[in-house]
Amino acid sequence: MIKYKYTEFYIQSNIFFFNQKRMAVISIKNKTFVIEDKCKHRGGPLSLAKKDELAEVLICPWHQISNCVLHLNKKNYPSLIIGNKIKILEKIVI
Ligand code: FES
Numbered sequence: 001m002i003k004y005k006y007t008e009f010y011i012q013s014n015i016f017f018f019n020q021k022r023m024a025v026i027s028i029k030n031k032t033f034v035i036e037d038k039c040k041h042r043g044g045p046l047s048l049a050k051k052d053e054l055a056e057v058l059i060c061p062w063h064q065i066s067n068c069v070l071h072l073n074k075k076n077y078p079s080l081i082i083g084n085k086i087k088i089l090e091k092i093v094i
Contacts, residue, residue: 001094008087015047018077018088025081026072029056033072034079034088041065 007018014025015037024037024047037047044062051058057066078089 003092003094005090005092006087007090008085010084011086012084016086019090023077025086026058028058028072029053029069031069032081033075034077034081034086035072035075039065040067040071 009016011025016023016025022037022045024035024045026033026035026046026049028051035046037045039046039049039060039062041060041063044060046058046060046067048061049058049067050061052066055066056069058072059066080087
């Protein structure tokens with residue numbers, strides 16, 4: 001059985017920890033993503049990535065591989081951000 005619950009807390013920057021994972025809030029092309037702060041290549045910090053708004057990609061600071069918006073969309077945690085408060089929807093498998 002699958003259930004969902006919201007976890008709500010305050011964040012002080014675009015990086016925070018959630019379920020022992022380092023998370024990042026990243027805005028690109030008027031979209032905001034809440035994703036694990038980990039590049040698809042070798043786990044580089046996407047929170048430090050360079051944004052290429054035209055190509056809609058984040059360029060990882062470690063090896064300069066592009067992480068496109070479509071990839072970020074797949075990794076996005078459903079969430080709601082209001083000011084410095086964030087609500088993340090979690091899936092719980094019972
Ligand atoms: S870890 Fe991101 S490009 Fe290698």
